[in-house]
Amino acid sequence: MGNVFIIFSQQISYTSQNLYMSDIKSFPYFYRTVPNELHLWAGIGKLLKHFGWNWVGIISMDNDRSVRAVQILTEVIEQNGGCVAFHKIFRQQSSSEFFNQVAEVIDEPSYVNILYLNENFAFKEEEVLRHCFLLYPGKVFIAIERMEINQKLILRYDMVNNTFMFTAHRSDMQNFIKYIREMKPVSLLDNSYGLKWWLGLCDGQCPQNIKRQCNLTNVYTPREKDHFGSHCHTTHFGNSYSVYNAVYAVAHALHDMIISGSRNGTTWTRENMEFLNYLPWKLHRYLRNLHFKNGLGEEMYMDENGDLAIGYDIINLIFMPDKTWKYEIVGHYNPHAPPGQDFIIDEKAIVWESSFTQTPPQFKCCSSCHPGYRKLLVTGLPICCYDCTPCAEGEFSNQTDMDSCTTCPEDQWTNKKRDACIPKVIIFLSYEEPIGIALILISIFFFLITATILGIFIYYRDTPIVRANNRDLSYILLISLMLCFLCSLMFIGQPNEASCILRHTTFGNTFSIALSSILAKTITVVTAFQATKPGSKLRKWMGSRVSNSIVLSCSLIQTVLCLAWLFTAPPFPYLNMRSEIGTILIECNEGSVIAFYCVLGYLGFLAGVSFIIAFLARNLPDSFNEAKYITFSMLVFCSVWISFIPTYLSTKGKYMVAVEIFAILASSAGLLGCIFFPKCYIILLRPERNNKKYLSKT
Structure with missing residues (x-):
């Protein structure tokens, strides 16, 4: 597997979020330093509920992983009071046919579109950008993978700010950045991909803490200059943080196993070597009970499914007027955090598309029922599509989109708007009337x-x-x-x-x-x-x-x-x-x-x-x-x-x-x-x- 370390029959992945791999009965020796997709869907559900978006479209590929993932995502959306307006499944086909069908689906009356295009999706990024960003202003897209941007596309098209992305949490590794900036590319001369990656850090669009001043004349040809990548915009250098934690996890597990086996400290002896040779399966127990601090001082541990207990960063892809762009972290979702702190969103940091008349935009099947009204479901339509009917006499609703009205206490009655209860008027035959x-x-x-x-x-x-x-x-x-x-x-x-x-x-x-x-x-x-x-x-x-x-x-x-x-x-x-x-x-x-x-x-x-x-x-x-x-x-x-x-x-x-x-x-x-x-x-x-x-x- 290209995204795992295989250590003594143990597998530690640094990219795969496949929810099937969390089945400890089927994969008892599988670990990963990224969260699984179950947490991803919960985080998306939190985001939809926070902004009150309940009219959602889902676009996914035709494979077993997508079917199960979309099923869980649909349940999460419905549990948070939302509805799936459509779910379109696409088979791998020519890019033009695919995007023509996507265009027809997105034109339907839904505004929040979740793109479940996993690693099997192989179309050109230019076509993804043209259809997801350019042709559909006034809608919001939520992607489960980071989209890398080519500077040529931004110069050619007018981008709109309408996309959120959920990525596994990553932190800055200053020593790694320092190493990248100071390294000599001699070892990369025989690796064209690695050389292009390193040369990309010389791009003038790179942030100052990453950008390096390079004398490129002796390293690449003018033709190669056209192949500068945009990875310097990828926050925290893509999967480097996950690889970093994977290495640390293996090192700490081996350390704990050696100490436990030798029973006399960390001295490397022949007894330690024999312990590793004859009891490789012992590493499983130490990985399962792993709890350590990585080099950044962060607490790390594996949950009951063998996944590193970290969450997701919510990223807003922002395009600037000067034809530059950036990935802005606007929120976090960590299912392992205490209640109330698991979902954090900074609305002030979000840059919305200019065509939105209201920010945050309100994407619903129908208008909200104001206080004093309740939702009345319409036969034959999803639960998100409803009429609003006034509360009955003696009942009130003081929030929007109430499913039912609340009966006033016996000594109170509703006001004219029926959004609150007021004391009943006390009457008797008085001397003054x-x-x-x-x-x-x-x-x-x-x-x-x-x-x-x-x-x-x-x-x-x-x-x-x-x-x-x-x-x-x-x-x-x-x-x-x-x-x-x-x-x-x-x-x-x-x-x-x-x-x-x-x-x-x-x-x-x-x-x-x-x-x-x-x-x-x-x-x-x-x-x-x-x-x-x-x-x-x-x-x-x-x-x-x-x-x-x-x-x-x-x-x-x-x-x-x-x-x-x-x-x-x-x-x-x-x-x-x-x-x-x-x-x-x-x-x-x-x-x-x-x-x-x-x-x-x-x-x-x-x-x-x-x-x-x-x-x-x-x-x-x-x-x-x-x-x-x-x-x-x-x-x-x-x-x-x-x-x-x-x-x-x-x-x-x-x-x-x-x-x-x-x-x-x-x-x-x-x-x-x-x-x-x-x-x-x-x-x-x-x-x-x-x-x-x-x-x-x-």
Whole structure:
């Protein structure tokens, strides 16, 4: 093999990166001072991922090594979120046919093209340059081998900066460079290739640390001058660094083997010679466990596959305006380095082609999905080709090209762009908003009206119309209605533990007192009519004690229900995060739904009994009969609360509370207007009718 040292049945290669050679079962005695291609593909994957390039084309030759290598490369590209737009396999053929086919493939809509043209590729470098650099501006090429440049081509063509190359890591060997510069070419006179290589260092294009000042007249003919090579541009003199490490590796392994065999130092004895002659296979163990420092002071060791643990240099081929060029190391990839330090790229050192409108260029099958959107795969296309769809409500994405959106926490919602979550808006029926102010004014207005009517009844307490149907019950009913109007204010404002407990219990008790008073009034009307009949035994039930007992007992039952509610499962403030999109509704949870409906049901029972009794007594002959007014008031009361139920269930948020307050105010106003407005009309506007003679007319 031309690129290996064969030492005692051990093979140490300084160029081959063939991944098959890393199989220690098939090649247990094969070593190399360059990394294998598995690391090369991982490094290319890192480079593609770093720049976000996911639309890749691969060009390779038709051989077993290429098939396996491209398979692994494809897996690496897909693992890093990329797609292979095409993979074109070419057979060794005439250069013109080959490049015509390459031109057709590269014209396809892919921009990053990986050239896997290994050592079997033998076309002329001029044709490679013309097709890979000149005809396709606006694309990027990644090569796995260094491309040597002929100065004549640069003078002839306009090159573009669009190529990266991965080469095994190399370091400057100053002593070697010094030796090359100072050596005498006498030993090379019989080696035409070696002589041309040495004469190439006299080229004016060579860097100063390599270039030598030569008197060439006595060494070469004018014709030979045309054959000056460009190897002085090859960083670190090509494979010299790998050869250097290979020699050091063998030397250290032999040294360790001799020391181990002689057991008494490094003295060269006949015993050492016999050890080398009869146990050559012993060198394998020392190469496998090799760990040394080379002449440059670098730590060197073999990994588990027998490969020297070094990485790759990422090189940018840069063409200067003055028709010169250089290889610029712009990054490194070392799989043996600690995580986070294995891949390093210096974007500032990269020189991009002038036709790129954006640097680094963005090479993708489709535009990136901005934050607030997610990728939507399109059937029949690779995963790199997708549409962008906005995140759903309550979901966000804060990075580009997100596969899925993230759901916001329960107490947060997405902003308009859906690229972040913001706290949900907290809502409740407040005192500051218009609907809250309107309800407050209405409540206070009716409270004042009720207080005024109470004052009128107290002032005219001795008039027949006030005394009719139990004056005390009228006072109790008016006071309870005042409290009903005021209790609606407890439903406005931010709910807390105290307000939630007082809301429904106060509402239930005040309304039970009002309805109990109306029930007592209705019973009083019926009793008064029946007591006037001759021989009636109901006269003893005419007193205020009976009516007050009705009010007290009926109200006490509601109080017991409310206390049972509070001791078992009292109402509490609750953050409703699902009532309205993007909001948190602070509301009062009933605690016990059964207790809540028992309280409301009891109010409905009182209202129903009062309505039935008043309806039956509506046509009693006395002019002061309140039964007809109570009947109408109960009809209004029941109508309000029956219509309240569907309205309440069809509204959301703070408007549910507003509907409940409106029902309280409307039903209370109905009772006040139907029962007391007719009496106030007679007291204030028709005082002549406020006498016993008029009221006794039938």
